[in-house]
Amino acid sequence: MHEMSLAEGVMGVIEDAQRAAPNGADWVVRTVRLEIGQLAAVEVQALRFAFDVVKHDTVANAAVLEVIDMPGTAWCMKCGDTVAIAQRGDGCPQCGSHQLQVTAGDELRVKDIELA
């Protein structure tokens, strides 16, 4: 399950942020906001579960994971336009072409971390 390694990656970002913060050791993480693209093939439930496991006994022990869904978009070569797609392999909603290049929605990134 690759959500476990994603959760470990998120934990790594949190630890880096804490090290960079003044008096980082005195802070606890309240909220972690993640942007997850619709095309990223991430099981959000599985990621939440994995994060609950990796945050145990860390500064993020009480942290709440907030997930922001990022829409998938692609560039259609036929239309010469950016179109919305719900999943990889979908055709262009305007012309049906599959000559699409994904431009957004395949990312997973930590948007921000709330320390308190």
Ligand SMILES: [Zn+2]
């Ligand atoms: Zn098109």
